[in-house]
Amino acid sequence: MLNPVAAIGRVVLSACRVVGELALFALEGLSHLLRPPFYARLFLRQLIEIAYFSLPVVSLTAIFTGMVLALQSYTGFARFNAEGAVANVVVLSITRELGPVIASLMVAGRIGASFAAEIGTMRVTDQIDALTTLSTNPMKYLVTPRLLAGVLALPFLVLVADILGVMGGWLIGTTKLGFNSASYLKATMDFLEVMDVVSGLAKAAVFGFVITLMGCWCGYNSRGGAQGVGAATTSAVVASSILILAFDYILTEMFFAR
Amino acid sequence: MTGVIPKIRLRGLAKAFGEKRVLDGVDLDIRAGHGMVILGGSGSGKSVTIKCILGLITPDAGTIEVDGRDILAMPRREREELNDRIGMLFQNGALFDSLPVWENVCFKLLAQKRITRAKARDKAAEVLAQVGLAASVGDLSPAELSGGMQKRVGLARAIAAQPDIIFFDEPTTGLDPIMGAVIDGLIVDVVKRLGATAVSITHDMASARRIGDDAAMLHKGRIVWTGPASVLGESGNAMVDQFARGDREGPIQMELRR
Ligand SMILES: Nc1ncnc2c1ncn2[C@@H]1O[C@H](COP(=O)(O)OP(=O)(O)OP(=O)(O)O)[C@@H](O)[C@H]1O
Numbered sequence: 062m063l064n065p066v067a068a069i070g071r072v073v074l075s076a077c078r079v080v081g082e083l084a085l086f087a088l089e090g091l092s093h094l095l096r097p098p099f100y101a102r103l104f105l106r107q108l109i110e111i112a113y114f115s116l117p118v119v120s121l122t123a124i125f126t127g128m129v130l131a132l133q134s135y136t137g138f139a140r141f142n143a144e145g146a147v148a149n150v151v152v153l154s155i156t157r158e159l160g161p162v163i164a165s166l167m168v169a170g171r172i173g174a175s176f177a178a179e180i181g182t183m184r185v186t187d188q189i190d191a192l193t194t195l196s197t198n199p200m201k202y203l204v205t206p207r208l209l210a211g212v213l214a215l216p217f218l219v220l221v222a223d224i225l226g227v228m229g230g231w232l233i234g235t236t237k238l239g240f241n242s243a244s245y246l247k248a249t250m251d252f253l254e255v256m257d258v259v260s261g262l263a264k265a266a267v268f269g270f271v272i273t274l275m276g277c278w279c280g281y282n283s284r285g286g287a288q289g290v291g292a293a294t295t296s297a298v299v300a301s302s303i304l305i306l307a308f309d310y311i312l313t314e315m316f317f318a319r
Numbered sequence: 320m321t322g323v324i325p326k327i328r329l330r331g332l333a334k335a336f337g338e339k340r341v342l343d344g345v346d347l348d349i350r351a352g353h354g355m356v357i358l359g360g361s362g363s364g365k366s367v368t369i370k371c372i373l374g375l376i377t378p379d380a381g382t383i384e385v386d387g388r389d390i391l392a393m394p395r396r397e398r399e400e401l402n403d404r405i406g407m408l409f410q411n412g413a414l415f416d417s418l419p420v421w422e423n424v425c426f427k428l429l430a431q432k433r434i435t436r437a438k439a440r441d442k443a444a445e446v447l448a449q450v451g452l453a454a455s456v457g458d459l460s461p462a463e464l465s466g467g468m469q470k471r472v473g474l475a476r477a478i479a480a481q482p483d484i485i486f487f488d489e490p491t492t493g494l495d496p497i498m499g500a501v502i503d504g505l506i507v508d509v510v511k512r513l514g515a516t517a518v519s520i521t522h523d524m525a526s527a528r529r530i531g532d533d534a535a536m537l538h539k540g541r542i543v544w545t546g547p548a549s550v551l552g553e554s555g556n557a558m559v560d561q562f563a564r565g566d567r568e569g570p571i572q573m574e575l576r577r
């Protein structure tokens with residue numbers, strides 16, 4: 062206890078164990094994609110839950126982000142007489158960064174929490190054990206459909222966020238900042254490259270995996286009644302939010318560093 | 320009994336949770352086609368023993384044989400096939416609250432594709448009738464049922480797939496005396512009609528005598544007595560008799576705090 066080296070060692074060891082367990086959990090969840098039976102109904106239900114029911118939250122945050130971005134960048138660029146770059150800045154920041162990150166953080170709060178709570182409750186009330194006794198693999202039944210739905214739903218949500226975010230910028234640009242509508246849109250399209258959007262959508266798929274994985278994992282390993290489920294829910298949201306930002310950095314390096 | 324292979328044979332089964340040794344060398348033979356009742360104080364490890372046999376908890380030491388084959392050393396596929404023929408009633412019911420009652424009851428039949436979804440409702444109604452529930456209960460959600468009704472739905476789910484081995488963890492707690500007797504009759508009937516082996520945990524001595532051919536008493540992590548269930552209360556073993564009669568004085572000292 063008193064030896065600082067031993068304490069550091071313990072922390073490192075337990076961190077390694079957690080990472081290893083998480084990796085095995087993820088691999089097992091993915092491996093069931095290749096082995097029947099497949100639960101198409103459960104997958105569709107989760108897809109609707111994530112993609113459709115997250116639309117209002119994601120849309121609102123995207124529009125407001127685009128609006129704020131236009132306002133702030135206008136103030137900044139006005140100092141250099143470069144107001145014309147507003148459309149450019151808005152579309153690049155939204156498609157590359159803010160769309161994927163903000164949409165994913167919102168979904169992490171919604172979906173990560175609900176997965177952890179639902180699966181955690183099933184764990185502490187023996188429902189996961191019951192699945193095993195009823196000839197059903199709980200990983201295949203609970204985790205795999207959710208992972209797949211997360212990976213597919215997030216790119217869709219981010220595409221919506223991209224469009225609405227740019228629209229939010231355009232709204233402020235034309236109504237408040239005095240841009241001409243046609244030239245604002247032309248500036249937007251001129252600067253936009255396919256890679257900007259594609260990299261954002263690829264990020265979204267990774268974030269979708271991270272969110273659903275952390276939600277399932279925290280719920281699956283929860284212990285000890287209502288309190289344990291509450292703790293699992295909190296750590297699912299906190300961990301997936303941090304991981305989203307960390308992976309955002311790593312993926313940006315991969316896509317755009319040279 | 321010598322020469323006949325028992326349906327389930329436990330030898331030296333041990334399990335500790337942290338410092339706490341719950342099972343400490345359990346030896347038990349369970350005869351095929353008979354009812355076995357496991358008695359023991361609250362927290363003595365009865366549920367843990369059953370979960371070890373079901374493969375939900377991995378014991379620290381010891382062997383578990385079903386039909387003479389060591390199930391702990393079995394490959395996963397065979398273990399799953401064995402589980403297909405085992406039914407389990409969980410102490411708290413462990414019903415899936417995301418599914419209506421009829422889907423809960425027919426869950427295993429649907430998972431094993433022994434029945435179509437169209438026919439499952441009728442089948443569920445049939446099994447629900449056996450546990451004294453109306454067919455209309457099938458359309459309710461488990462959360463809408465009383466505790467005793469949930470127990471009976473759990474029972475229906477455990478027997479619906481007509482298993483070879485059935486575990487009942489406190490099948491009659493929470494039921495009124497008449498319904499308790501009906502359920503006991505059902506368990507006896509299942510054993511007779513299906514030729515199943517039933518392992519029940521109960522605290523109710525009248526019920527133990529009705530559903531058990533054999534009885535075993537678990538105390539301090541070991542089986543301290545086995546014998547015919549009919550002699551419970553006058554077995555000659557001071558511990559068992561104290562337990563069966565519910566005496567405060569005797570060899571078993573309850574750990575009460577003032
Ligand atoms: N997953 C677990 N983690 C830690 N301890 C556990 C776990 N499951 C059971 N225990 C402990 O093991 C002991 C035996 O539990 P078990 O559920 O088998 O009791 P029981 O004999 O079924 O009692 P009851 O009649 O009250 O149901 C208890 O003290 C419990 O605290």
Ligand SMILES: [Mg+2]
Pocket residue numbers: 365366367410488
């Ligand atoms: Mg118990």
